[in-house]
Amino acid sequence: MNNALLQFGTQDGGRSVALTFDDGPDPRWTPKVLALLAQHHAKATFCEIGPNAQRYPYLTKSIVAAGDRLCDHSVHHNERQSRMPLDYNIHEIADAQREISDAAGPSAKLWYYRAPGGDFKPAIRNIAAQHGLRPIGWSDDSDDWKRRGVPGILQNINRNLHPGSIILMHDGGGDRSQTVAALAKLLDQLDAQGYTYSFPAR
Ligand SMILES: [Zn+2]
Numbered sequence: 038m039n040n041a042l043l044q045f046g047t048q049d050g051g052r053s054v055a056l057t058f059d060d061g062p063d064p065r066w067t068p069k070v071l072a073l074l075a076q077h078h079a080k081a082t083f084c085e086i087g088p089n090a091q092r093y094p095y096l097t098k099s100i101v102a103a104g105d106r107l108c109d110h111s112v113h114h115n116e117r118q119s120r121m122p123l124d125y126n127i128h129e130i131a132d133a134q135r136e137i138s139d140a141a142g143p144s145a146k147l148w149y150y151r152a153p154g155g156d157f158k159p160a161i162r163n164i165a166a167q168h169g170l171r172p173i174g175w176s177d178d179s180d181d182w183k184r185r186g187v188p189g190i191l192q193n194i195n196r197n198l199h200p201g202s203i204i205l206m207h208d209g210g211g212d213r214s215q216t217v218a219a220l221a222k223l224l225d226q227l228d229a230q231g232y233t234y235s236f237p238a239r
Contacts, residue, residue, distance in 0.1 A: 041075075041166035043157060044149075044173045046201050046238045053235035054202040054227065056081035057175060059110055059151065061209030062096035069217045070208045071103055077224040077232040084110035084151045087133030089209060094140035103147045106236050108149035109133045109170055114210075116154030118161060126161050134168055149173045149237060171225055173237045175205035181216040182207050190219035191226075203237055 047053045056074075061067045062085055074081055078126040083100050086106060090097045100107060111118070111129040118126055134147055141147070150165035151173050177197040181190045194204055204223075206216050227234075 040239070041159070041162040041173055042172070043162060044171050044237050044239070045203060047203065047235040048237040048238045049233065050201065051233065052200045052231055053233045054200070054204055055235050055237045056204050056206065057084060057108070057151070057173070057237070058206050058208040059084040059210075059216070060089075060114065060207050061085055062093045062100070062185055063209035063213070064093055064096065065211040066208045066217060067093075067096045068099070070220060071099060071105075073104060073217070073220050073224060074105070077228060079224055080105055080236065081234070081237055082106040082108050082149065083208065083218060084108035084149070085137050086110050086114055086209070087112045087136030087168045087206070090137040090140035093239050097137060097140040097214070098142060098186050105147045107141060107145065108151055109137060109165075109175065110151055111149055112136070113152050113166050114153040116156055118152055119156045119158040123160060127164055130161075130168055130170070134170065147237065169239045172204065175203045177204040178215075179204065179206045179219070181213070181219065182210060184212065184215050187215055187219045187222065190215060194223060200232070
């Protein structure tokens with residue numbers, strides 16, 4: 038297996054999905070997301086921006102304590118990373134990895150790297166793999182950050198929902214009240230449809 042290939046599937050396969058939350062942690066939204074996940078015995082992956090983790094280490098620690106997984110989402114969230122020099126890309130990945138690891142504590146593991154805006158190129162995937170991080174994409178984009186209402190967010194997710202989906206949502210980067218409200222409905226729906234919760238495959 039090539040660990041530098043972009044991962045779009047779930048670890049457990051079958052009728053599982055992988056929920057992913059980007060751009061946090063954020064003290065307003067991350068605890069709400071974690072509470073909903075816990076109510077449903079659901080697991081998720083959190084793609085954190087390094088300085089946010091540094092600022093709110095207790096949130097990063099509660100993600101780990103809940104059995105959820107951490108993902109590196111860079112330092113500066115530059116969505117044009119692929120146009121930048123290699124040295125810049127290395128720093129974005131490695132510095133955020135250090136910041137998130139410091140926040141999470143010594144026993145916590147960082148599993149993945151997701152490029153801001155999904156702006157991957159082979160060199161960036163290779164850097165991630167060299168740092169022990171599997172590069173991950175998504176298959177179901179909720180577009181929740183556009184804040185066009187809960188029904189729209191659910192519609193976006195359901196358009197592509199299938200066993201093995203990696204669902205992209207956000208627990209940081211702005212007002213995520215719609216995301217939290219949509220997540221409550223999504224979890225009810227997924228439970229009713231017999232989906233289980235997994236992580237992106239490594
Ligand atoms: Zn992002």
